[in-house]
Amino acid sequence: STGHSPSSYGYAKMAQRGLPALKTFNFAGGGTQIQNDLSTYATTIKPVITMYGGKRILFLLKGTNDLTIGARTEAQIYADLQTYAGYAKADGALVVIATLLPNSAWNSTQQTTRNDLNANIRANWATWADALCDFAADATMGPQSAASNTALYGDGLHPTRLGHSYLAPLAISAVNSIL
Numbered sequence: 001s002t003g004h005s006p007s008s009y010g011y012a013k014m015a016q017r018g019l020p021a022l023k024t025f026n027f028a029g030g031g032t033q034i035q036n037d038l039s040t041y042a043t044t045i046k047p048v049i050t051m052y053g054g055k056r057i058l059f060l061l062k063g064t065n066d067l068t069i070g071a072r073t074e075a076q077i078y079a080d081l082q083t084y085a086g087y088a089k090a091d092g093a094l095v096v097i098a099t100l101l102p103n104s105a106w107n108s109t110q111q112t113t114r115n116d117l118n119a120n121i122r123a124n125w126a127t128w129a130d131a132l133c134d135f136a137a138d139a140t141m142g143p144q145s146a147a148s149n150t151a152l153y154g155d156g157l158h159p160t161r162l163g164h165s166y167l168a169p170l171a172i173s174a175v176n177s178i179l
Contacts, residue, residue, distance in 0.1 A: 104156030
């Protein structure tokens with residue numbers, strides 16, 4: 001299968017099956033940038049986080065569109081991730097931050113920005129998040145060259161069902177680390 005369909009088979013759906021005790025919601029949005037999502041957080045994410053008691057976990061994988069569409073810098077994307085995580089933590093959620101996966105369409109500057117952002121997340125996540133899901137460190141899915149493998153990334157950006165199957169165990173592990 002090419003392309004992606006997070007609602008039917010993405011890593012989030014696969015991870016949900018591996019975390020059956022949790023109620024999960026997937027707020028994936030095609031083409032959205034975190035800088036824009038910050039302005040809608042209070043009306044989209046906050047109501048769901050604050051609706052439930054017990055442990056609430058926000059799995060934060062954002063930044064690809066900011067780098068691709070928004071041409072934002074590493075520092076801007078990193079600051080937006082911290083702000084988004086801060087909103088969720090203020091609302092009582094635990095935050096899992098994920099590193100960015102590759103995109104075959106990125107030029108060398110964008111690839112460098114992704115690598116710098118991922119390095120910054122790895123080095124500093126514990127100061128503003130509760131767990132790290134290091135998708136980019138996965139030997140199969142993380143290398144820039146992986147995005148050109150159509151068995152893993154059907155369109156050079158979105159993982160295929162096979163690609164998602166490599167990501168789901170990483171997401172489960174990260175979530176389990178804070179349960």
